Amino acid sequence: MIKALAIVPYEGLFEMMKEINQEVEDIQLQIELGNLYEGVAIAKDAEKNGYHVIISRGGTASIIQEAVSIPVIDIQVSGYDVLRILTLVKGFSGKAAIVGFSNITQGAATICKLLDLDIKTLTITKDIEVKEKLMSFKENGYEVIIGDVVTVQAAKQLGLTGVLITSGKEAILDALEETRRSYRLFSRLQQDVSLFQSILDCNEQAIGVFNREEKIVYGNERFNKEFHWMTLENSIDIRRLIQETALTREKQTKTVHINHSFWTITTCPKEDAIVLYFEKPLPNQAIVQGGDVNLDAIEFHTFASYIPLSGKSELIQKVLKQIDQYSKSEESVWISGEEGNGKELTAHSIYLKRKTMNEPFITLHCDLLSVEQLKDLMNEDFFQKYVNGVIYLKNIDKLNSYMQKELYHIFKNEQDKKLQWLASSEDNMEEKVKNGTFHRDLYNALSQLKIHIPPLRERRKDIEDLVHVFISELHPKYGNRVIGIRPDALEEITNYNWPGNVEQLKQVIEQLFLQSHSYYIEKEEVETVFKRLEQQEKNGALTDIDISGTLEEIEKQVITKVLEEEGLNQSKAAKRLGINRSTLWRKLK
Known part of the structure; x- marks a missing residue:
C-alpha cells in the first residue's frame, strides 16, 4: 500500500481530493x-512519519521538492x-494578467494566444518576486491578477x-497515476523517531527551537x-527575544502575548540555535479560563487579512x-x-497601509x-508594552460609561507614545x-479623522463588482x-435593499454558489433565496418540520430552517448544528 500525503493550498481542492480518494484502493491518501x-x-513532518510520496500543486510543490528527500x-x-x-x-472590467510559477503559466500563455486574449502572462521562479511584480502591474493599470495561491x-x-x-478532477487523477509510478521507482522508508524526540514530546512544557534566522526548526x-x-x-x-539571546549569549526571560494568552518564555542559547521554553499562562490568564473574562474580546496579530473594498460608486471611491x-x-x-x-x-x-x-x-x-x-490590561501595562502597535476599538459605542472613562485616561496617558488608535461604531x-x-x-479624542461607510442600498453601482469578487473568492474555497x-439574476440582486449590507450580500452569494446546479447563478435561484429571507422576516421563528418524509429530507428541512434563523450566516448555522460549512451546503444540495 502506497502511503501518500496530499498538501493542497485551497479548500476546494481539498474537498475534490476527498471525493476521489473514496474510489482509490491502492493508495493510502492523507x-x-x-x-x-x-x-x-507539513511535508517535513510527513517525511519523518514514513510517508512514501508527497502530492502538492504549483509553487507549494516546487518549494517542497527542495525541502524533502521523498x-x-x-x-x-x-x-x-x-x-x-x-x-x-470575463465579468471583470479591468485589465488582467496571469502571474505564477512555470507549472501554472506555461499552459495559460498558450491558451491566451490561441484564443487571442489580451492577458499578459509572467512567470516567476521564487515567491519573493511576487510582490514586486504585482506592484509593477498595479502601477500600469492592471486590476485583476490570475494565478496560484x-x-x-x-x-x-x-x-x-x-x-x-x-485544478480539475482530470489533473488529480493524473497526479495519482504519477504517484504510483514514482512509488515503484523511489519508494523509501524513514527512520523511526528518536528516543530524544519522544522524551521532548512527553514534556509538559512547550519547547521550540529557532535558528539564527529566527525560523522554527523544531517544536515538541x-x-x-x-x-x-x-x-x-x-x-x-519573539524575534527580538531571539536576537537579544543570540547577541548576549545569555538566558533571557520575557512575557509575551500569543493567541489570546500571556506566556512566560525563557530562552537558552546553543551553538547554532536558540531554544525557547514556554511556561503556562500568567495568573491573569487563569482568570480568563475561569470564565470571568471573554477570551474572544482581544485579537492580537502582527499581520491582518486584506480584502480590497470594491465598487465604482462615488460614495465608495470617497471612502477609498x-x-x-x-x-x-x-x-x-x-x-x-x-x-x-x-x-x-x-x-x-x-493598518496595512500604515x-x-x-x-x-x-x-x-x-x-x-x-x-x-480592561483593568487587567492596565495593570499589566498592556498599552505601554505595545506602544508601536495599532489598537482597533471595534464597536466602541457598546462600552459602558465607566469603561469609556477608563479608556479616555489610557488614551491621554499614551498620547505622547507611538500607539495608534482606530475605532468603529x-x-x-x-x-x-x-x-x-x-x-x-x-x-473628540478618537475622531480626529472620520470615515463614514454608506449602506449598500445607497451605492447599488458597487453590487456587480462585489458579486464577481465574491464568486472568485468562493471558487478556490469550494471547488x-x-x-x-446571469444578467437577470444580477438585476434581482442589485434591486434588493440589503439590510445586512455587504456581509449579507456575501452570505447570499455563498449560498447561491453552493446551491447552484449549473455554471451560472440563475434568476430563479435568487428568487428562492429572497423568498426565504422574506418568510424569515414574517415568521421570526422556526416553522414546523414535516416529519413525513425520508431522513435525508427531514435533515435538509432542519438545516434550511436553522440557516434562516441565523440570517443565512453559514458559520453560525454550521456551529449550531455541529458540522462544518462544507458539510452543511453539501447536505442542502
Missing part, C-alpha cells in the same frame, strides 16, 4: 491544507482548468482582485499543539480616498456605518470586553454624545463550479 512554507512544514508529485494545471478561469474573469494572496494585499486557477508536541509556526515567526516580540489619505497620518480614525458594511475591513486597510515593520494589530471587541479584563454617535450616553472627550451570474 489530505492536508497548506500553502508554500506552511506546506513545507518524491514530490505536482498536480499539473490543465488547459481545461485555465480555460474555465479565463471564462470566469501565493499570487492571489499578494494581489489582495496590494488592493488588486486575485483569481485562483483551480505541546509546542505544535499550542502554537502555529507562522504566528511565532511573525511575532516581533479617505483610507489612502488617512493612512499617511498617525492620528486616530473613527469609522462609522451600519452593521455588515466593512468597518473592520476599513480598519485593516488603514505598517512599516511588524507593528501588532490589536482588536478590542468592545461589545465583549469586560471591566475586569454605528452612525448615531453625535446623538449619543449630545444626550450624554457617550463620553464627549473620548469621542470549480459556478463561474458567473
Whole structure:
C-alpha cells in the first residue's frame, strides 16, 4: 500500500481530493491544507512519519521538492482548468494578467494566444518576486491578477482582485497515476523517531527551537499543539527575544502575548540555535479560563487579512480616498456605518497601509470586553508594552460609561507614545454624545479623522463588482463550479435593499454558489433565496418540520430552517448544528 500525503493550498481542492480518494484502493491518501512554507512544514513532518510520496500543486510543490528527500508529485494545471478561469474573469472590467510559477503559466500563455486574449502572462521562479511584480502591474493599470495561491494572496494585499486557477478532477487523477509510478521507482522508508524526540514530546512544557534566522526548526508536541509556526515567526516580540539571546549569549526571560494568552518564555542559547521554553499562562490568564473574562474580546496579530473594498460608486471611491489619505497620518480614525458594511475591513486597510515593520494589530471587541479584563490590561501595562502597535476599538459605542472613562485616561496617558488608535461604531454617535450616553472627550479624542461607510442600498453601482469578487473568492474555497451570474439574476440582486449590507450580500452569494446546479447563478435561484429571507422576516421563528418524509429530507428541512434563523450566516448555522460549512451546503444540495 502506497502511503501518500496530499498538501493542497485551497479548500476546494481539498474537498475534490476527498471525493476521489473514496474510489482509490491502492493508495493510502492523507489530505492536508497548506500553502508554500506552511506546506513545507507539513511535508517535513510527513517525511519523518514514513510517508512514501508527497502530492502538492504549483509553487507549494516546487518549494517542497527542495525541502524533502521523498518524491514530490505536482498536480499539473490543465488547459481545461485555465480555460474555465479565463471564462470566469470575463465579468471583470479591468485589465488582467496571469502571474505564477512555470507549472501554472506555461499552459495559460498558450491558451491566451490561441484564443487571442489580451492577458499578459509572467512567470516567476521564487515567491519573493511576487510582490514586486504585482506592484509593477498595479502601477500600469492592471486590476485583476490570475494565478496560484501565493499570487492571489499578494494581489489582495496590494488592493488588486486575485483569481485562483483551480485544478480539475482530470489533473488529480493524473497526479495519482504519477504517484504510483514514482512509488515503484523511489519508494523509501524513514527512520523511526528518536528516543530524544519522544522524551521532548512527553514534556509538559512547550519547547521550540529557532535558528539564527529566527525560523522554527523544531517544536515538541505541546509546542505544535499550542502554537502555529507562522504566528511565532511573525511575532516581533519573539524575534527580538531571539536576537537579544543570540547577541548576549545569555538566558533571557520575557512575557509575551500569543493567541489570546500571556506566556512566560525563557530562552537558552546553543551553538547554532536558540531554544525557547514556554511556561503556562500568567495568573491573569487563569482568570480568563475561569470564565470571568471573554477570551474572544482581544485579537492580537502582527499581520491582518486584506480584502480590497470594491465598487465604482462615488460614495465608495470617497471612502477609498479617505483610507489612502488617512493612512499617511498617525492620528486616530473613527469609522462609522451600519452593521455588515466593512468597518473592520476599513480598519485593516488603514493598518496595512500604515505598517512599516511588524507593528501588532490589536482588536478590542468592545461589545465583549469586560471591566475586569480592561483593568487587567492596565495593570499589566498592556498599552505601554505595545506602544508601536495599532489598537482597533471595534464597536466602541457598546462600552459602558465607566469603561469609556477608563479608556479616555489610557488614551491621554499614551498620547505622547507611538500607539495608534482606530475605532468603529454605528452612525448615531453625535446623538449619543449630545444626550450624554457617550463620553464627549473620548469621542473628540478618537475622531480626529472620520470615515463614514454608506449602506449598500445607497451605492447599488458597487453590487456587480462585489458579486464577481465574491464568486472568485468562493471558487478556490469550494471547488470549480459556478463561474458567473446571469444578467437577470444580477438585476434581482442589485434591486434588493440589503439590510445586512455587504456581509449579507456575501452570505447570499455563498449560498447561491453552493446551491447552484449549473455554471451560472440563475434568476430563479435568487428568487428562492429572497423568498426565504422574506418568510424569515414574517415568521421570526422556526416553522414546523414535516416529519413525513425520508431522513435525508427531514435533515435538509432542519438545516434550511436553522440557516434562516441565523440570517443565512453559514458559520453560525454550521456551529449550531455541529458540522462544518462544507458539510452543511453539501447536505442542502
